[in-house]
Amino acid sequence: MNTARQAIIAIDDPIVQVKDLSLFYGQSQALFNLNFDIPRKQVTALIGPSGCGKSTFIRCINRMNDLIDGLHTTGSIALDGQDIFDRSVDVIDLRRRVGMVFQKSNPFPKSIYENVIFGMRIGGVNEKPVLDETVEKSLRRAALWDEVKDRLHQSAMGLSGGQMQRLCIARAIAVSPEIVLMDEPCSALDPKSTAHIEELIRDLNGEYTIIIVTHNMQQASRISDYTAFLYEGELIEYGLTKKVFTVPVKRATEDYITGRFG
Amino acid sequence: MSTNIRSSIHTLKQHLIYLGTVVEEGIKNSIKAVRTFDPILAAQVQAADAQVNALEVDVEEDCLKILALHSPVASDLRFVVTALKMNRELERIGDLAVKVADKVILLDTVKKHEINPDAITVPADFEPMFITTLSMFSQLLDAFVNEDADLAYRILIQDDEVDTAKRNIRKQLDEIGKNDPKQQVYHTLLLSVARGLERIADHTTNSAEDIIYMLQGRIVRHEHHLL
Numbered sequence: 467m468n469t470a471r472q473a474i475i476a477i478d479d480p481i482v483q484v485k486d487l488s489l490f491y492g493q494s495q496a497l498f499n500l501n502f503d504i505p506r507k508q509v510t511a512l513i514g515p516s517g518c519g520k521s522t523f524i525r526c527i528n529r530m531n532d533l534i535d536g537l538h539t540t541g542s543i544a545l546d547g548q549d550i551f552d553r554s555v556d557v558i559d560l561r562r563r564v565g566m567v568f569q570k571s572n573p574f575p576k577s578i579y580e581n582v583i584f585g586m587r588i589g590g591v592n593e594k595p596v597l598d599e600t601v602e603k604s605l606r607r608a609a610l611w612d613e614v615k616d617r618l619h620q621s622a623m624g625l626s627g628g629q630m631q632r633l634c635i636a637r638a639i640a641v642s643p644e645i646v647l648m649d650e651p652c653s654a655l656d657p658k659s660t661a662h663i664e665e666l667i668r669d670l671n672g673e674y675t676i677i678i679v680t681h682n683m684q685q686a687s688r689i690s691d692y693t694a695f696l697y698e699g700e701l702i703e704y705g706l707t708k709k710v711f712t713v714p715v716k717r718a719t720e721d722y723i724t725g726r727f728g
Numbered sequence: 729m730s731t732n733i734r735s736s737i738h739t740l741k742q743h744l745i746y747l748g749t750v751v752e753e754g755i756k757n758s759i760k761a762v763r764t765f766d767p768i769l770a771a772q773v774q775a776a777d778a779q780v781n782a783l784e785v786d787v788e789e790d791c792l793k794i795l796a797l798h799s800p801v802a803s804d805l806r807f808v809v810t811a812l813k814m815n816r817e818l819e820r821i822g823d824l825a826v827k828v829a830d831k832v833i834l835l836d837t838v839k840k841h842e843i844n845p846d847a848i849t850v851p852a853d854f855e856p857m858f859i860t861t862l863s864m865f866s867q868l869l870d871a872f873v874n875e876d877a878d879l880a881y882r883i884l885i886q887d888d889e890v891d892t893a894k895r896n897i898r899k900q901l902d903e904i905g906k907n908d909p910k911q912q913v914y915h916t917l918l919l920s921v922a923r924g925l926e927r928i929a930d931h932t933t934n935s936a937e938d939i940i941y942m943l944q945g946r947i948v949r950h951e952h953h954l955l
Binding site: 683684687711712713714719720723724725 | 733799800801802803804805806945
């Protein structure tokens with residue numbers, strides 16, 4: 467009987483395995499003993515009220531949190547079996563493998579073209595044909611090519627908000643990451659641009675592992691394959707999105723997604 | 729927004745319960761009209777159908793409004809989907825009660841042309857069929873109001889009793905027809921009554937399945953044999 471479903475399901479082919487992960491900002495604990503696996507080349511959404519630890523958690527995956535003083539973690543996050551907190555891990559390489567798109571689009575004050583290949587230039591790639599190809603491919607993948615192909619060398623700052631965010635996605639995927647982290651990528655966009663980005667996320671599914679933080683529950687239900695519900699730093703429920711949004715196992719999940727609290 | 733969806737769902741629930749009680753009245757009266765061969769009561773059942781139809785439209789509009797304005801999820805979504813489906817089933821049950829009542833009026837017409845109008849032999853299995861069908865429907869409303877999944881499961885089991893009663897009625901009518909061929913003129917009508925009640929029980933069962941989905945998120949429609 468499926469009423470005995472588990473609140474946190476097992477994943478067959480995980481790319482990320484989170485084990486006993488706790489995180490502290492100085493004395494105060496923000497994440498409590500998280501244990502779950504994230505599936506390869508699927509979209510996983512993290513939902514939960516503000517301050518529940520969603521962003522804190524995804525920033526662990528590419529070690530963005532390293533930059534914060536007084537922060538420490540216990541437990542592990544394995545990327546393809548290797549602990550990313552291990553001393554031997556090259557953080558620059560980790561961030562190439564795990565790209566990130568932020569809430570507010572943050573193009574560099576450079577041309578559209580230079581924005582896309584920024585990561586490749588840092589990686590030492592300078593051959594024009596390779597760069598040209600990457601620019602076109604990435605912009606096409608980000609569904610932006612047709613809109614900008616005639617002005618690649620103009621400033622990225624002249625784009626609309628939705629276009630800037632798609633440019634940031636193009637920049638993130640230009641270095642062929644395995645995972646793209648997205649921290650509320652649509653929260654500053656109008657409905658049409660949001661629809662565009664959501665379509666893009668569905669489109670990238672199967673090619674990249676996408677982990678997205680969103681406050682918009684409808685968005686999580688539309689675009690993700692799996693959904694994790696975090697509350698006060700704990701993972702309450704994690705399962706197939708279609709299950710979580712129709713028949714959640716935990717009362718707290720039910721109450722949150724139906725708007726009874728949060 | 730969250731207070732809004734709560735009150736919209738509350739209103740929807742009240743409307744659906746009201747529709748349920750009107751339909752229940754229809755079943756009760758049509759059964760009573762059959763029992764007593766009362767064409768006047770049967771005509772009242774026919775007249776009440778307009779109210780059922782109007783209520784069905786109201787409930788559907790409630791559901792569509794909630795879906796469009798609140799994008800319900802989880803138990804709210806299951807509730808609205810269940811309401812939408814039950815609404816349809818209840819309206820069909822109302823129609824079937826009218827069909828049963830129609831047969832009472834036709835029987836009355838036939839009786840007037842026969843030499844011996846009061847000599848109709850009614851098969852014995854009608855009585856348990858009346859009782860079970862009506863009781864299933866009352867339990868359905870209780871299961872909905874009290875959110876009682878166990879009761880909904882018990883309704884599913886009773887459907888077999890009604891099916892058996894209908895089969896027995898058919899056999900008994902054949903038997904009566906053999907012994908007294910004159911009676912056969914009523915038999916299509918009596919069989920239609922039995923079929924109408926059997927279908928009321930079927931739609932009641934469907935709604936009980938919907939309630940189980942609403943409460944447990946479990947689709948039991950095609951797995952009665954596993955229960």
